[in-house]
Amino acid sequence: MTVFIFLGSLLAVMAIGVPIAYALLVSGVALMWHLDLFDAQILAQNVINGADSFPLLAVPFFMLAGEIMNVGGLSSRIVKLALTLVGHKRGGLGFVAILAACLLAALSGSAVADTAALAALLLPMMVKAGHDKARAGGLIASAGIIAPVIPPSIGFVVFGVAGNVSISKLFLAGIVPGLMMGLAIALAWYVVSQTENVTPPPKATSAERLQAFKESTWALFLPVIVLVGLKMGVFTPTEAAVVAAVYASLVATLVYRELHWHQLREVFVSAAKTTAVIMFLVAAAMVSAWLITVADIPKQLIALLAPLLDSPTLLMMAIMVLVIAVGTAMDMTPTILILTPVLMPVVKAAGIDPVYFGVLFIMNNAIGLITPPVGTVLNVVAGVGKMRMDEVTRGVIPFMTAQFIVMFLMVLFPSLVLVPMRWFIN
Numbered sequence: 001m002t003v004f005i006f007l008g009s010l011l012a013v014m015a016i017g018v019p020i021a022y023a024l025l026v027s028g029v030a031l032m033w034h035l036d037l038f039d040a041q042i043l044a045q046n047v048i049n050g051a052d053s054f055p056l057l058a059v060p061f062f063m064l065a066g067e068i069m070n071v072g073g074l075s076s077r078i079v080k081l082a083l084t085l086v087g088h089k090r091g092g093l094g095f096v097a098i099l100a101a102c103l104l105a106a107l108s109g110s111a112v113a114d115t116a117a118l119a120a121l122l123l124p125m126m127v128k129a130g131h132d133k134a135r136a137g138g139l140i141a142s143a144g145i146i147a148p149v150i151p152p153s154i155g156f157v158v159f160g161v162a163g164n165v166s167i168s169k170l171f172l173a174g175i176v177p178g179l180m181m182g183l184a185i186a187l188a189w190y191v192v193s194q195t196e197n198v199t200p201p202p203k204a205t206s207a208e209r210l211q212a213f214k215e216s217t218w219a220l221f222l223p224v225i226v227l228v229g230l231k232m233g234v235f236t237p238t239e240a241a242v243v244a245a246v247y248a249s250l251v252a253t254l255v256y257r258e259l260h261w262h263q264l265r266e267v268f269v270s271a272a273k274t275t276a277v278i279m280f281l282v283a284a285a286m287v288s289a290w291l292i293t294v295a296d297i298p299k300q301l302i303a304l305l306a307p308l309l310d311s312p313t314l315l316m317m318a319i320m321v322l323v324i325a326v327g328t329a330m331d332m333t334p335t336i337l338i339l340t341p342v343l344m345p346v347v348k349a350a351g352i353d354p355v356y357f358g359v360l361f362i363m364n365n366a367i368g369l370i371t372p373p374v375g376t377v378l379n380v381v382a383g384v385g386k387m388r389m390d391e392v393t394r395g396v397i398p399f400m401t402a403q404f405i406v407m408f409l410m411v412l413f414p415s416l417v418l419v420p421m422r423w424f425i426n
Contacts, residue, residue, distance in 0.1 A: 005030055005031055005034045006027055006030070006031050006288070006291075006292070006295075006297070007027075009026060009027040009030035009031070010023055010024065010026075010027035010338075013026045013027065020281065020330070020331070020334045021277075021280045021281045021283075021284040021334075022284070024281070024284040024285050024287065024288050024334070024337075024338070025043075025047075025284045025287060027288060028043065028046075028284075028287035028288045028291055029043065031288070031291045031295060032291060035291070035294065035295060037291075037294070043287060046286050046287040046290050047283045047284065047286065047287060048283070049286060050282055050283035050284070050285065050286025050287065050289075051279050051280075051282060051283040051286075053161055053282075054238055055157060055160060055161050055167055055236075055237065055238055056157065056158075056161055056279065056282060057238045057241070057242075058152075058154075058157045058167070058237050058238040058240070058241035059154055059157055059158070059241075059275055059278055059279065060241075060271060060272070060275040060279075061238070061241035061242050061244065061245040062108065062109045062110070062152055062154050062157070062241045062244065062245075063110060063113075063154070063271045063274050063275050063278075064245045064267070064268065064271040065107070065108060065241065065244040065245040065247075065248045066107075066108030066109070066110045066113040066114070066271075067113065067267045067270050067271045068245065068248040068249050068252050068259060068267055069104075069107055069108055069113075069117075069219070069248050069252070070113060070116070070117045071252070071258070071259055071263060071267055072248065072249070072251065072252020072253070072256060072258050072259035073252060073256040073258035073259070074107065074218075074219040074222075074248060074251065074252065074256070075104055075107075075114075075117040075121070075219075076117075076121060077212075077215050077216040077219050077256075078100050078103045078104055078107070078216055078219055078220075079096065079100045079117075079118070079121050079122065080212050080215065080216065081100075081103070081212045081213060081215075081216040081220075082095075082096040082097075082099040082100040082103065083096050083201070083204070083212075084204035084208050084209045084212040085099065085204075085209065086099055087200065087201045087204065088200050088201060088202060088203035088204065089200060090193065090194075090198075090200060091189060091190060091193030091194075091196070091198070091200070092200040092201065093122065093125055093126045093129055093131065093136075093200070093201070094126070094131070094136070094139050094189040094193055095186060095189065096122065097118055097122050097126075097136075097139055097140050097143050098139070098143050098182050098185055098186050098189065099182075100118060100122070100143075101114060101118060101140075101143035101144055101146050101147070101182065102143075102146055102150065102178070102179065102182045103220070104117065104118070104147065105146045105147040105149070105150035105178060106150055106151070106152075106222075106223035106226075106227075107219065107222050107223060107244075107248075108147060108152075109147055109148060109151070109152045109153040109154040109155070109156075109157070110147055110148075110154055110274075111144050111145045111146075111147040111148050111332075111366060111369055111376075111377055112144075112376065112377065112380055113147075114144045114146075114147045115140060115141060115143075115144025115145075115147075115377050115380045115381060116380050116384055118140045118143065118144055119137070119140050119144075119380065119381050119384035119385055120384055122136075122140060123136055123137060123140060123381070123384065123385045129198050129199070129200070129201070130196065130197070130198040130199070131193075131196060131198055132196065132395070133385065133387060133391070133395075134387065134391040134392060134394050134395035135192065135395040136395070137381045137382070137385050137387055137391070137392045137395050137396075138370075138381075138392055138393075138394070138395025138396030138397070138398075138399055138400075139185065139189055139395070139396075139399055140381055141370050141375075141377045141378055141380075141381045141392060141395075141396050141399075142185050142370055142396055142399035142400055142402075142403060143182070143185060143399075144369075144377050144380075144381075145181075145366040145367060145369050145370055145377055145403075146178050146181050146182055146366075147366075148332065148362055148365070148366040148369075149174045149177055149178035149181060149359070149362060149363050149366055150174055150175060150178030150179070151170075151171035151172070151174050151175065151223075151226070151227065151230075152171060152223075152226055152237070152240060152241065152244065153170070153171065153174060153362065154278070155332060155333075155336065155362045155365060155366065156170040156171055156174060156358065156362055157237060158278070158282065158333060158336050158337065159336050159340055159358050159361065159362055160237075160358070161282070162282075162285070162289065162336060162337055162340040162341060163340045163341075163344045163354065163358065164344075165354045165355060165358050166355065167236075167237040168230050168236070168237055169355045169421075169425050170355055170358050170359065170362075171227075171230055171237060172227070172230065172231065172421070172424040172425050173355050173356070173358075173359050173417065173420075173421035173424065173425065174359055174362070175227075175420070175424060176416075176417070176420040176421070176424075177359050177360075177363055177406075177410065177416075177417055180406050180410075180416070181363070181403050181406055183406075184399075184402040184403055184405065184406040185399040185402050185403060187402065188398045188399050188401070188402040189399070191398075192398055218251045218255050218256070219251065222244060222247055222248065222251075225243060225244075225247065226240045226243065226244055229243065231424070249264075278333055281333050281334055281337060282333075282337060285334065285337030285338060288337075288338065288341075289337070289340075289341040292341050292342060293341065297342060298341070298342055298344075298345035298346065299345070301342060301343075301345075301346055302345060302346050302349050305318070305346055308350070309346075309349055309350045312350050312351060312352050313411065313412065313414075315346070315347075315350050315352070316352065316357070316360065316411045317408075317411055319343060319346075319347075319361075320360065320364055320407065320408065320411060322339075323335070323339065323361065323364040323365065323368070324364060324367075324368070324371070324404075326338075326339065326368070327364065327365060327367065327368020327369075327371050328368065328371045328372065328373065328374065329373070329374055330368075330374065331368075331369075331374065331376055332365045332366065332368060332369055332376070335365050335368065336361075336362070336365060339361075340361075343357075343361075344357075353418065355421065355425075356414060356417050356418055356421065359410075359417055359421070360407060360410055360411065360417070363403075363407050363410075364407060367400060367403050367404060367407065370396050370400050371400065372389070372393045375389075375392075375393070378392045378393060378396065
């Protein structure tokens with residue numbers, strides 16, 4: 001009954017158009033009434049405590065770093081480097097988008113920010129070269145969602161806080177799966193681009209490549225600082241976010257000189273607005289998380305899934321299908337905040353490595369950003385490219401399918417994640 005009260009109230013309120021953060025608060029209040037625990041002070045205390053978290057400070061700083069990179073010229077230089085490396089190959093602009101997305105993912109943990117930058121820079125070039133606009137938009141959307149998997153990742157930060165899992169380990173464990181997602185869509189692009197008669201750009205000279213590499217060196221050095229610092233224990237993920245934001249601002253203002261001091265206010269305001277949305281979601285979700293624990297919903301779910309606990313692979317399959325279904329109707333952050341407190345006890349009861357689960361869970365949620373009808377990243381591409389949503393949806397299908405295949409291969413063969421994960425962590 002408690003599960004019905006929680007889900008029923010949440011879905012009912014969302015169905016009438018109430019924003020998810022408020023819907024979470026309403027479902028929390030409904031569950032409190034049902035458990036005869038309603039107290040406005042407890043509600044307020046949980047909201048405040050939900051946002052009062054040192055690890056969550058990584059979110060605003062990574063968001064700020066992403067904004068600075070887009071405005072300050074770091075993102076454009078990464079795209080230029082990728083263009084000189086692979087732009088001349090058949091379907092080369094598509095490979096440029098994939099390579100640039102992987103490089104940008106190592107700079108910013110935001111799929112929306114990376115996708116917006118890629119769409120603005122590359123979509124007009126791909127259309128002008130003769131690529132199908134819908135297919136090019138779908139490729140850019142699927143490349144943009146690599147950002148939440150390759151560190152630094154805002155999704156890993158939120159999951160680590162909600163599930164009490166090491167964020168540093170999640171960061172290091174996400175490197176190989178993120179690159180595999182990029183390889184999957186590269187193979188899919190290679191297949192579909194063979195049907196297009198497009199003349200690629202001329203091959204860059206060695207001098208042009210060297211010049212592009214020199215110009216992007218400062219940008220490429222950022223992920224090295226973050227990953228080496230985390231691996232060596234020099235700083236925490238939150239401190240890494242601060243380092244990323246400060247480094248990006250110094251490079252953008254003093255080295256590239258594309259970010260002027262009068263633009264900083266606009267950049268800070270933009271990052272603050274996005275952060276406010278995420279943090280309010282987190283704060284509201286902590287009320288539900290506390291009530292889920294009090295109502296012992298995880299224990300009920302464990303009892304329901306008891307037949308699958310002896311088969312971790314089947315259990316992971318079932319969970320992944322559930323997350324896919326939720327991802328079609330809900331954005332990434334609320335999905336993480338709602339499902340993590342419920343699923344983590346089940347995962348631990350089945351003996352599944354929480355870090356391994358976290359990587360696949362975030363990967364699934366990232367793909368959810370391009371699954372219709374919600375598809376936040378699809379909306380970004382449609383908006384930037386002035387396209388209809390159904391066109392982008394048509395274009396993204398082969399690439400989304402390739403990424404789902406990679407994810408389920410990792411479920412069937414956990415060593416694809418566990419072996420490189422242990423190598424990076426140890």
